[in-house]
Amino acid sequence: MEWTKVTVATVNEAVEAIANILTENGAEGIQIEDAADYEHLKAKPDQIIDLDSIPHLETGAAVSAFFPETVFVPEKLPLIEQRVAQLTDFGLAIGSGKVTLAQVADDDWATAWKKYYQPTRLTRFLTVVPSWTDYQPTDEREALIRMDPGMAFGTGTHPTTHLSVQMLEMVLRGGESLIDVGTGSGVLSIAAAHLGVNDIRAYDVDQVAVDAAKENFALNPVTAGIDAHPNDLLNGITTKADVIVANILAEIIVPLIPQAKALLNDNGHLLLAGIIADKEALVRETLAANDFVVQEALHMGDWVALITRQKTDDD
Numbered sequence: 001m002e003w004t005k006v007t008v009a010t011v012n013e014a015v016e017a018i019a020n021i022l023t024e025n026g027a028e029g030i031q032i033e034d035a036a037d038y039e040h041l042k043a044k045p046d047q048i049i050d051l052d053s054i055p056h057l058e059t060g061a062a063v064s065a066f067f068p069e070t071v072f073v074p075e076k077l078p079l080i081e082q083r084v085a086q087l088t089d090f091g092l093a094i095g096s097g098k099v100t101l102a103q104v105a106d107d108d109w110a111t112a113w114k115k116y117y118q119p120t121r122l123t124r125f126l127t128v129v130p131s132w133t134d135y136q137p138t139d140e141r142e143a144l145i146r147m148d149p150g151m152a153f154g155t156g157t158h159p160t161t162h163l164s165v166q167m168l169e170m171v172l173r174g175g176e177s178l179i180d181v182g183t184g185s186g187v188l189s190i191a192a193a194h195l196g197v198n199d200i201r202a203y204d205v206d207q208v209a210v211d212a213a214k215e216n217f218a219l220n221p222v223t224a225g226i227d228a229h230p231n232d233l234l235n236g237i238t239t240k241a242d243v244i245v246a247n248i249l250a251e252i253i254v255p256l257i258p259q260a261k262a263l264l265n266d267n268g269h270l271l272l273a274g275i276i277a278d279k280e281a282l283v284r285e286t287l288a289a290n291d292f293v294v295q296e297a298l299h300m301g302d303w304v305a306l307i308t309r310q311k312t313d314d315d
């Protein structure tokens with residue numbers, strides 16, 4: 001079968017939003033090349049991957065989407081171009097936003113993105129591993145997150161996911177309850193289970209993500225019994241949790257903050273990632289207005305992640 005490959009030239013901060021636009025318009029696979037990821041990989045001496053084997057960009061980012069023959073892509077293009085251009089209304093830089101088309105054979109894209117996705121050590125104890133490799137832990141304390149990302153965001157190697165897993169490792173001690181808002185491929189729930197959380201609820205507004213998360217939970221013995229559910233943020237959720245984690249764009253985090261305030265147990269933590277540096281002030285203002293204090297800020301490239309908790313009488 002032949003596929004139409006639509007590539008949008010962009011920059012790091014718009015990658016996720018553009019991938020969403022392409023998926024919503026019928027793409028059945030997404031491939032992301034991001035110079036920021038490659039820079040990040042280059043900086044990590046403990047990386048397991050063969051860097052020379054990775055196709056990469058020197059600057060900027062490119063999001064490619066693969067459309068099956070059943071989709072007439074030229075008809076979709078004006079809408080895709082318009083929606084990409086509108087991302088600037090949300091304060092996202094989109095780079096050139098130039099859209100190009102190519103015809104590719106089935107095997108080309110299936111193997112291209114898999115080649116780019118290699119075992120990656122996210123923290124000292126957690127390594128994310130594509131489900132089709134037979135990678136084994138190098139020491140007894142290394143736990144594996146096995147993933148087939150399918151169409152959902154989150155191979156586990158994106159800087160915002162990386163920061164989220166680091167926050168989980170810093171905050172969790174074992175035995176907590178946790179809500180994963182915007183679970184995507186389920187990677188953060190799997191990480192949380194490895195770190196000892198025994199009550200996990202995973203939600204995503206996108207049914208494709210919910211299905212991918214369920215499949216990935218089944219791939220990992222540690223999350224084998226856990227379910228994922230469709231839900232918009234925390235609307236309608238009434239059961240409290242010790243930790244709420246969300247790796248979503250800042251604009252979506254803002255309405256989440258008051259919801260999280262109502263659903264956190266005493267001494268609980270709200271962990272926020274997916275915040276581009278320009279939006280950090282907006283998120284911090286909303287946190288302060290809802291009586292959260294920022295305990296720690298983590299940075300990777302232009303991305304910021306915040307470990308927060310409710311204010312106490314001692315603050």
Ligand SMILES: C[S@@+](CC[C@H](N)C(=O)[O-])C[C@H]1O[C@@H](n2cnc3c(N)ncnc32)[C@H](O)[C@@H]1O
Pocket residue numbers: 016152153154155156158160161164181182183184185186187188203204205206209231232233247248249252274
């Ligand atoms: C950046 S991805 C993060 C995926 C994964 N948690 C990770 O860290 O790799 C953001 C996810 O949030 C989901 N999302 C976006 N808006 C949402 C909303 N209003 N409610 C729930 N999920 C949402 C998207 O569908 C996407 O799967």
